[in-house]
Amino acid sequence: MADDNHGRLIDVELDESIGRTTPDIEHERNVAIFDLIEENRFDPIGAPNGGKFKLKLSIVDKRLVFDIRSENEEQLVTHILSLTPFRKVIKDYFMICDSYYEAIRTSTPQQIEAIDMGRRGIHNDGSETLRERLAGKIEVDKDTARRLFTLICALQRRA
Template sequence: MSEADGTGDGHLIDVELDDTIGRATPDVEHERAVAIFDLIEENVFNPVGAPQGGRFKLKLSLADKRLVFDIRDENDAPLVAHILSLTPFRRVIKDYFLICDSYYEAIRSATPQHIEAIDMGRRGIHNDGSQTLMERLKGKIDVDLDTARRLFTLICVLHWRS
């Protein structure tokens, strides 16, 4: 697996949300669909022990306030499931939503410099969440930073209720 040059990298070809995730408002469902589309469009996803260069399907579900990564091959044969506690993400997700609210409020009335400063903070918090995700997946699933960012976006959208 080579993150540096992209050779031999596997990737996701499908991401599905289990019924345990629950449904949300049409706007939130749209954001979830966009996050999934972006993730599938471009990603590096290598479950440890799976064939290099594989094509994988990911089904996300919730069990006891934990996020379950059910990974399958392209023929839908089960490969591995990993369960991640969402506790390490609670604060960063809360901070991310708060700064996103500030950003959307600033767009209406703030100066371009103020909007840019808030956006830089938003990206920084998003990067922190993405790094946390990479650390939590270490030894289970190898992803590059861009894929971790897209996965973190999806995790945030899963928490977005309205």
């Protein structure tokens, strides 16, 4: 949990234009949002220490938009990140997630575990790329970056 010196997200919204997708992906989105709100560290540079923030994530013109507001809906800052640095890791993540979902239905526990280890490794790579891209804009810890990366992937994924 955030302490008095660290900010935290109290609400996360995904842009409605992304629409609905498969049950597996919807579940992944919902779990990531729930986990993110339950425990996170989110410190926009220049915002008050210990602040509570609302985040709306969207994709506009192939760019990732972080619309950050205070808990009383005051617009604080909008950060726009190119998705280019994420393209390969997101593509790899989607491929291994598809393999994982298929393996759950047809493979042995050892095969599923091996695929899941690869999936977690790619997920870690993506979350580290996100932390690097947010440097100087928003400070997040590793777990928060992982959950945010899941949501970024969910914004990119279509049924």
